[in-house]
Amino acid sequence: xxxxxxxxxxxxxxxxxxxxxxPASAAGPEHSxxxxxxxxxPVTAFNVISDxxxxxxxxxxxxxxxxxTNPGSSGLAVAGDITPRGYDAEYAAVGIxxxxxxxxxxxxxxxxxxxxxxxKWRDPSTLAQDTWPNxxxxxxxxxxxxxxxxxxxxxxxxxFGGIPVLSLGTEKYMHYHDPKLWxxxxxxxxQLTWLEERLAHWAHRRxxxxxxxxxxxxxxxxxxxxxxxxxxxxxxxxxLGILGRHKDVFLFCGHTHWDLALSDWYVRRVVPGxxxxxxxxxxxxxxxxxxxxxxxxxxxxxxxxxxNQGLQVEVFRDxxxxxxxxxxxGSWLKQITVPLSTRI
Numbered sequence: 001x002x003x004x005x006x007x008x009x010x011x012x013x014x015x016x017x018x019x020x021x022x023p024a025s026a027a028g029p030e031h032s033x034x035x036x037x038x039x040x041x042p043v044t045a046f047n048v049i050s051d052x053x054x055x056x057x058x059x060x061x062x063x064x065x066x067x068x069t070n071p072g073s074s075g076l077a078v079a080g081d082i083t084p085r086g087y088d089a090e091y092a093a094v095g096i097x098x099x100x101x102x103x104x105x106x107x108x109x110x111x112x113x114x115x116x117x118x119x120k121w122r123d124p125s126t127l128a129q130d131t132w133p134n135x136x137x138x139x140x141x142x143x144x145x146x147x148x149x150x151x152x153x154x155x156x157x158x159x160f161g162g163i164p165v166l167s168l169g170t171e172k173y174m175h176y177h178d179p180k181l182w183x184x185x186x187x188x189x190x191q192l193t194w195l196e197e198r199l200a201h202w203a204h205r206r207x208x209x210x211x212x213x214x215x216x217x218x219x220x221x222x223x224x225x226x227x228x229x230x231x232x233x234x235x236x237x238x239x240l241g242i243l244g245r246h247k248d249v250f251l252f253c254g255h256t257h258w259d260l261a262l263s264d265w266y267v268r269r270v271v272p273g274x275x276x277x278x279x280x281x282x283x284x285x286x287x288x289x290x291x292x293x294x295x296x297x298x299x300x301x302x303x304x305x306x307x308n309q310g311l312q313v314e315v316f317r318d319x320x321x322x323x324x325x326x327x328x329x330g331s332w333l334k335q336i337t338v339p340l341s342t343r344i
Contacts, residue, residue: 042315044075044162049078050112051254053084054090054289058289062288063102065327074163076104079252081113083114086144089124108156110168111170112255113255119133119136119141120132154167157198163207164198174234185235187234199245212251215255216255217239217282218233223258243269244269244279250338254286256292258286258300266284285309286311287309289307318344319338319340320337321336
């Protein structure tokens with residue numbers, strides 16, 4: 001079972017990075033700072049957040065800050081853990097908070113493990129893990145997500161200013177199927193085939209693809225080497241094999257809440273056997289609710305102080321610039337510029 005999930009719920013190798021990381025002082029709005037590759041304005045700019053988990057106040061702060069720094073945002077991607085437990089009322093509260101703020105018209109929601117925590121409760125105020133699933137069906141949990149996200153599948157494709165954004169997610173909550181498992185991600189053959197086909201489609205059209213998923217892939221960004229997160233995907237090799245063929249794929253993942261100040265917030269993941277020696281980009285999304293970092297003992301520890309982080313992504317014809325943002329402080333943490341293998 002996911003660490004900290006119940007205590008807080010009520011409230012392959014990595015390749016060399018083919019880009020340069022820029023300190024926070026240079027990571028200002030637009031693209032005028034150091035690290036610029038070529039002229040021109042962005043084709044599109046959008047934002048990525050994750051792990052709201054009921055922290056509506058910080059969500060509001062993040063939305064206000066994103067609107068200030070990226071008022072013309074073409075989209076908002078939310079990489080899972082939208083709610084603390086997955087109750088319909090919790091989804092509704094998120095929807096109300098989002099509606100209170102100016103935000104991008106297109107929102108790509110990905111499902112997270114916290115969307116499956118209703119079965120651990122007898123009612124919204126009574127934790128009852130010993131009697132799991134407390135009458136809650138697996139199907140009802142997915143229906144709640146579908147109703148909120150406005151679709152009938154976990155996976156979906158959106159367009160952020162003409163740039164494809166693919167959302168992935170588990171299609172089973174595994175404890176219903178195996179008592180030894182909890183939050184592990186299970187992807188159907190249909191979802192994997194769809195992903196393979198969509199990546200090939202956009203590669204043929206020479207466009208970068210943004211992929212949004214909740215859990216980190218093993219041996220990628222911050223936390224994914226830690227024992228807590230190293231086995232999140234039941235089909236990790238298959239998924240890596242699909243993503244690893246494409247140089248211009250950018251995978252955004254949350255779940256760990258690990259601090260974007262860490263050096264491995266961005267990596268290039270090279271997948272052996274894919275004939276892509278440059279790998280693909282993987283980016284940690286930080287978290288809206290509570291931050292964590294490595295405790296040096298194979299676990300993690302809470303980041304002190306106010307924590308509220310996310311990303312701004314600017315897509316140019318020849319590069320993608322990803323900027324890490326501290327929404328609470330209203331300041332940039334860092335940015336990275338990733339050259340595209342083909343021009344848009």
